[in-house]
Amino acid sequence: MTAYAHLYGKIFLSGTMKVITGLHIGALSDSMSIGGIDSPVVRDPVTRYPYIPGSSLKGKLRSLLERTEFTRQRNGNVEQYFSRPGGGNVKHRHECTKPECPVCRMFGATSSKQDEGNNLPARLAVRDLHLTRESAEELKGLETGLYMTEWKSENGLDRLTAAANPRQIERVPAGSEFHFELVYTVTDTTQILDDWQNIIEQLRILEDDALGGHGSRGYGQVQFKCEQLVVRTLDTYRNGDDSALILDDFGEEFPLRSHWDQVAGLFANGFASQHV
Ligand SMILES: [Zn+2]
Structure with missing residues (x-):
């Protein structure tokens, strides 16, 4: 059964994500012959620019939220929490x-x-992250032998035989900046703040964690700079207005919270003035 879901509007959070230590989000290694890199990064098929699939960031945020939620349940059963009702051997995912x-x-x-449970549509969508114009121009000038990236040798040792297993891993260099955008669908106006508190919290945890592969080797430290929060209600879409509300005063407090009365008013008004 599919759970019925309202659509009251959309909330967008955008800004830049800075790569603090070399980032590796791997593509399938079908291009081994090209340049001899064992583990290439994902690239746009048209421009050949490295990019970050939205699914990589979304998957990371999901796994962090699963773990923080499970931790908050304190006495939760790990087997039960990280599985799916109705069976299957899906583990390590809630x-x-x-x-x-x-x-x-x-x-x-x-x-x-x-007959068990609901199909819930995701409220959060994460757009693919593309290099900012400035970063793209900078990376084009890199002289590493690879287009816009660097490579790093990792010398893995087989723990049993002590045989060296050198690999070349392609990385997006430290200092690169990507544009990010999160798109949140409002299906329940009473849960907007809770949901966004979770999103912001996981972004902060991610800054102290790692995105992409080889995090334990120090790869993938990233930093988010939120720049704009845009709220669009159904009225916005119907009237063709650009947006109902734009917030860009990211200070100590997340602006959705500091402007909550205004935001709640927008959604309430949207309702009151429903077109008949
Ligand atoms: Zn759940």
Whole structure:
């Protein structure tokens, strides 16, 4: 059964993500012959620019939220939490399909059995992250032998035989900046603040964690700079206005919270003035 979901509007958070230590988000290694890199990064097929698939950031945020939510349940059963109702051997991923669950309502859930649980559409979408114009220009000038990236040798040792297993891993260099955008669909106006608190919290945790591969080797430290929060209600879309509200005063407090009365008013008004 598919849970019925309202659509009150959309909220967009955008800004830049800075790569603090070399970042590796791997593509399938079908291009081994090109340049002899064992582990290439994902690239746009047209421009050949390295980019970060939105699914990589979204997956990381989901796994961090699963872990923080599970931790907050304190006495939760790990086997039960990281599995799916109705069976399957899906482990290490949470999917309870309960509409009130902060993880499932944010990232979506599909029930493995028709008669158990709900299919929840994801509220959060993450756009692909592309290099800012300045970073792209800078990286084009790199002289590493690779287009816009660097490579790093990792010398893995086989723990049993002590045989060296050298590999070349391609990375997006430190200092590069990507544009990011998160798109949140408002399906329940009473959960907007809770959901966004979770998003912001996971972004902060991610800054102290790692994005992409080889995080334990120090890869993938990133830093988010939020620049703009845009709210669009149904009225915005119907009237063709650009946006109902633009917030760009990111200070100590997340602007959605400091402007909450205004935001709540927008959604309430949207309702009151429903076109008949
Ligand atoms: Zn859940």
